[in-house]
Amino acid sequence: MARKTDIPSSYYGEPRKFDPNFRGPVHNRSCTDVVCCVIFVIVILGYIALGTVAWIHGDPRKVVYPTDSHGQFCGQKNTPNANKAILFYFNMLKCANPAVLINLQCPTTQLCVSKCPDRFATLLDAWNTKNWEYYKQFCKPGFEIGSKSTVEVVRNEDCPSMIVPSRPFLQRCFPDFITRNGILTVANQTIFKDGENNKRSVTDLKDAANQVTAMQQGVERGITSLLNAKEVGMKIFEDYANSWYWILIGLVITMVVSLLFILLLRYTAGVLLWLIVFGVITAVGYGIWHCYWEYSTLSRKPGANVTISDIGFHTDFSIYLQLSQTWLVFMISLSVIEAIIVIMLIFLRTRLRIAVALLKEGSKAISYIMSTLFYPVITFFLLAICIAYWAVTAVFLASSGYAVYKVTPTDDKCMYANLTCNPKTFSQTNITKVCPGSQCMFAFYGGESVYHRYILVLHLCNLFVFLWLVNFTIALGQCTLAGAFASYYWALKKPNDIPACPLFSSFSRAIRYHTGSLAFGSLIIAVVQMVRIVLEYLDHKLKGSQNACARYLLCCLKCCFWCLEHFIKFINRNAYIMIAIYGKNFCTSSKDAFFLLMRNVIRVAVLDKVTEFLLFLGKLLISGSVGVLAFFFFTHKIPAIQEEVPSLNYYWVPLLTVIFGSYMIAHGFFSVYAMCVDTLFLCFLWDLEVNDGSPDRPFYMDKTLKSILNKNNVQKKKKEER
Numbered sequence: 001m002a003r004k005t006d007i008p009s010s011y012y013g014e015p016r017k018f019d020p021n022f023r024g025p026v027h028n029r030s031c032t033d034v035v036c037c038v039i040f041v042i043v044i045l046g047y048i049a050l051g052t053v054a055w056i057h058g059d060p061r062k063v064v065y066p067t068d069s070h071g072q073f074c075g076q077k078n079t080p081n082a083n084k085a086i087l088f089y090f091n092m093l094k095c096a097n098p099a100v101l102i103n104l105q106c107p108t109t110q111l112c113v114s115k116c117p118d119r120f121a122t123l124l125d126a127w128n129t130k131n132w133e134y135y136k137q138f139c140k141p142g143f144e145i146g147s148k149s150t151v152e153v154v155r156n157e158d159c160p161s162m163i164v165p166s167r168p169f170l171q172r173c174f175p176d177f178i179t180r181n182g183i184l185t186v187a188n189q190t191i192f193k194d195g196e197n198n199k200r201s202v203t204d205l206k207d208a209a210n211q212v213t214a215m216q217q218g219v220e221r222g223i224t225s226l227l228n229a230k231e232v233g234m235k236i237f238e239d240y241a242n243s244w245y246w247i248l249i250g251l252v253i254t255m256v257v258s259l260l261f262i263l264l265l266r267y268t269a270g271v272l273l274w275l276i277v278f279g280v281i282t283a284v285g286y287g288i289w290h291c292y293w294e295y296s297t298l299s300r301k302p303g304a305n306v307t308i309s310d311i312g313f314h315t316d317f318s319i320y321l322q323l324s325q326t327w328l329v330f331m332i333s334l335s336v337i338e339a340i341i342v343i344m345l346i347f348l349r350t351r352l353r354i355a356v357a358l359l360k361e362g363s364k365a366i367s368y369i370m371s372t373l374f375y376p377v378i379t380f381f382l383l384a385i386c387i388a389y390w391a392v393t394a395v396f397l398a399s400s401g402y403a404v405y406k407v408t409p410t411d412d413k414c415m416y417a418n419l420t421c422n423p424k425t426f427s428q429t430n431i432t433k434v435c436p437g438s439q440c441m442f443a444f445y446g447g448e449s450v451y452h453r454y455i456l457v458l459h460l461c462n463l464f465v466f467l468w469l470v471n472f473t474i475a476l477g478q479c480t481l482a483g484a485f486a487s488y489y490w491a492l493k494k495p496n497d498i499p500a501c502p503l504f505s506s507f508s509r510a511i512r513y514h515t516g517s518l519a520f521g522s523l524i525i526a527v528v529q530m531v532r533i534v535l536e537y538l539d540h541k542l543k544g545s546q547n548a549c550a551r552y553l554l555c556c557l558k559c560c561f562w563c564l565e566h567f568i569k570f571i572n573r574n575a576y577i578m579i580a581i582y583g584k585n586f587c588t589s590s591k592d593a594f595f596l597l598m599r600n601v602i603r604v605a606v607l608d609k610v611t612e613f614l615l616f617l618g619k620l621l622i623s624g625s626v627g628v629l630a631f632f633f634f635t636h637k638i639p640a641i642q643e644e645v646p647s648l649n650y651y652w653v654p655l656l657t658v659i660f661g662s663y664m665i666a667h668g669f670f671s672v673y674a675m676c677v678d679t680l681f682l683c684f685l686w687d688l689e690v691n692d693g694s695p696d697r698p699f700y701m702d703k704t705l706k707s708i709l710n711k712n713n714v715q716k717k718k719k720e721e722r
Contacts, residue, residue, distance in 0.1 A: 025486050025506070029513050029583030036523070036586075037516030040472075047465045050458060051393045058396030066112075066171050070423060071405070071442040074112035074171065084112035087172045088138060090160040107408050109157040109439065113138060116166035116173035123150060123161050138163055155437040235649035242646040243654040246633070247661070254626050254662040258669040259373065261618055265673075266363035270356045272614060277345065277352075284338045291331035298324035350708065351603050355610040357704045358684065362677040364702075365488040368495045371503045372484055372676070376668040379477040383470060390466035397458055406443040409435045467529050471522035475576055479510040479518060481675045483580035489683040490581075490700055506580060514579050517586040521572040528565045535561065577679050581686075593682065600685050611677050615670045623663040630658040 031037070065073040066087035075085025090109040117138060126135035132145060139159035154161050166173040240247075265272075301324075345352070366372060405423050407416045414435035426432070426440035483506025491497035499505060510518065535558050542551060574593035575586060582589070597604045632638050634651040648654070684701055691697040694714055699706055706712060 025483050025490070025509070025581050026583045027509075029509070031513050031516065032579070032583070032585040033514075033516030033520045035516070036520040040468075040515065040519035040523075043465060043468070047389075047462075047469075050461060050465075051389065051396075054393050054396035054400065054458070057400040058398075067110075067442060068112045069110045069439070069441045072112065081112040084114045085171060086113050086116060086168050087111070088113045088116065088166075089173065090157050107441075109140070109160075109441070111138065111140065113173070116168050117163040118165050120164050121162065123154065123159055135159070135163065157437075157439065236653050239648050239650055239653040240657075243634070243648060246646065247654050247657055250626055250630050250658040251661045251665060253629070254622060254658075254665045255669075257622050257626065258666045261622060262363055262373075262669060262673050263367055264363070265614075265618075266360040266367070269359040269363070269614065272617070273352070273356055273359075273610060276613070276617070281338065281341060284334055284341065288331055288334045288338060291327045291334060295324050295327040295331060298322070298327065348602070348606055351606040352610065353708050354603065354684075354705065355607045357702065357708060358607060358677055358680055359611065359614065360704070361680055361702050362485075362673055365485050365676055365680065366673060368488060368498060369484055369502055372481055372672050373669060375477060375481060375503065376672060379473060380668075382473045382476075386466060386469045386473065390462060393462050394459065397455060397462065400455060404443050405440045407431060407435070407438055408441045409438040414438055463533070464526060464530050467526040468519075468522055471525045471529075472519055475518040475522045475572065476507075476510055478573055478675060479514065479576040479580045480507045481672060482506070482577040482679045483509060485676045485679040486577070486581045486683055489680050489687075492698065492700060509583070510580065513583060517579050517589070518576070520586040521575060521590075524568055525565065525572065528561060528568060532558070532561050532565065573675075573678065574682060577682050580679075581683070596682065596685055596689075603685070604681075607677070607681055611674060615674055619663055619666045619670060622666045623659050626662040627655065627659040630655050 065076050065085075067073060068081070068087065072081055073079055074081050074087050076082065088111045090111070114137075119134070121131060121135055123135070126132050127145070127150060136143070136145070136159070140157075143153075143158045148156070148158065153159050164175050166175050168174075405421050405426075407414070407419045407421050409417050416431045416435055416438065421429075421431070421440040423440040431438055480503065484502040487499055487502040487506070488494065491499075535554060539551075539554050539558065542554060571590055571594060574597060575590040578584065578589035578593045579586065582592075584592070631651075633641070633645060634648060634655055636645050684705065687700050688709075691699050693699050693712055699711055701711075
């Protein structure tokens with residue numbers, strides 16, 4: 001017997017008809033969306049071919065070995081730099097420039113050296129001294145002293161303005177500064193040798209840097225920033241090294257607490273929800289009382305009865321709080337909000353009870369199918385494979401071809417900046433005169449062959465297929481979990497009628513029969529996401545544009561596609577649930593799910609918001625509780641285990657790591673729970689439409705849901721006696 005709904009059923013299709021052969025997720029099913037499955041397999045094979053082509057044309061040496069400003073490898077055999085395996089930066093501070101992300105190259109001269117500098121010296125110190133023989137090994141090959149003035153040398157970056165004691169890391173020289181017990185050290189020493197082999201103290205660094213400021217402004221500030229950054233970085237690294245064990249313990253505690261929270265929701269969901277509801281009502285009521293108190297107090301004060309329109313607009317909003325009319329507006333607004341909340345509770349109380357009952361039922365379902373809580377590990381593993389393959393392919397595509405050089409000026413005003421150049425003939429061009437100090441430096445690998453002309457297209461293909469595979473992996477997880485939880489709902493006698501290994505059976509059905517449907521749904525999402533990425537790129541390019549109409553149009557498009565992506569994700573999620581249960585193709589499942597939800601739109605809205613809010617509250621509760629425990633532990637405020645607390649430079653390093661990790665772990669557990677509730681909800685709506693409680697068409701819903709809706713299953717014996 002069809003149930004009456006708030007909206008005529010003809011608007012959103014007729015209620016589903018009873019199927020006497022349906023006993024849960026359909027087992028006798030056929031393959032769906034075969035064409036899309038074939039296309040998906042072909043695309044995967046093409047993606048493998050793309051990775052192979054990238055591997056063939058890409059040069060692994062370009063990934064393994066660092067490259068200097070002339071495009072030559074450091075430490076590679078049979079090259080001029082065969083004995084120089086380490087890359088030295090003239091001014092590493094420039095590597096923090098945003099241009100690095102655009103040009104894929106640090107805008108400072110880079111030189112291959114045999115070893116990193118172990119002394120501190122400035123160009124002025126070394127100029128015309130005995131130390132020049134040591135200093136010149138860090139200058140460009142062939143540079144001779146006296147050919148240029150010191151200002152020209154620094155401007156053209158023929159030599160670094162200074163060298164500092166450094167240590168090789170990832171075949172690159174990094175300044176070797178660190179603080180131990182509050183004392184700054186260089187190469188683990190407080191006394192070091194300078195360029196002239198004299199002993200100097202660490203505190204002399206800034207004084208020596210002052211000599212360079214005559215040639216290059218901001219060097220002293222740069223040295224200070226470099227010291228501070230290196231010091232903070234090393235301290236953070238030490239904190240992780242000393243506290244990683246306790247961080248893991250905190251994350252394990254989060255896993256246990258998340259599991260217990262989900263299992264206990266069957267007992268606490270109703271209490272939590274009504275506590276929150278009455279808490280909101282009480283808070284708004286207190287706000288109404290406070291506004292009335294402020295209004296009555298200000299009404300008796302002279303000058304407070306001025307209207308808001310009389311004083312006009314002020315940037316100091318505290319002025320408005322001194323007017324009685326402001327508090328009257330607040331009081332009326334809060335009163336309207338309070339009335340709306342109370343009215344909604346009166347009319348939606350039954351639907352709220354249904355939402356709470358489904359939340360409890362979801363907790364019960366997970367307790368019977370505990371393996372579902374660990375399925376996110378499989379999803380994470382598959383996503384890691386996709387990300388790794390995409391990243392490796394992107395790197396090898398980027399390293400294809402021969403070296404391409406770009407003009408790197410000393411400032412951003414040069415009209416030739418980022419133009420392609422030839423390092424052999426660059427000194428003979430007019431660019432060096434128009435932009436003094438500009439250089440022709442290695443930028444990336446490319447070329448003019450057919451393959452290299454379409455390298456951007458290959459990058460876009462790599463990105464698009466990556467998005468498709470990521471969305472397919474997520475869709476596979478949603479369909480698998482939906483099938484497992486549907487097996488629980490459609491078991492008439494729980495848990496006796498739940499089939500064995502429901503998660504594995506659901507995964508097998510999804511892979512065997514519905515790869516095409518999952519690929520179809522994930523393809524739609526991937527296309528929308530690709531369009532959003534293109535819009536973000538265009539928005540980045542048009543940020544400096546003065547065309548307000550273009551910026552407004554682009555902003556509207558970004559907003560529309562954001563809404564479209566979230567809507568499609570919602571439809572796909574419910575379509576995968578229908579696919580897991582009934583085994584139909586993607587379009588039919590999407591239509592059935594959409595019409596079913598629209599026939600129960602109010603219930604959908606209530607359940608969605610209640611579930612979303614409770615799970616968000618649970619994530620905050622778990623991550624906050626574990627964070628508080630970690631705070632007391634790392635700040636030595638737990639007397640019983642003070643001796644076990646590691647020595648830390650910054651206690652917030654492991655604390656923030658634990659809080660963030662806890663939130664992500666809770667999110668992983670609760671995503672399974674949310675999928676469970678959504679699946680049970682669709683099954684509940686379907687159950688309510690096709691069954692009437694008779695012996696031939698019994699309700700599969702829980703007793704609590706039947707009591708809320710005043711539904712009962714009529715037993716056969718009672719029917720025969722009548």
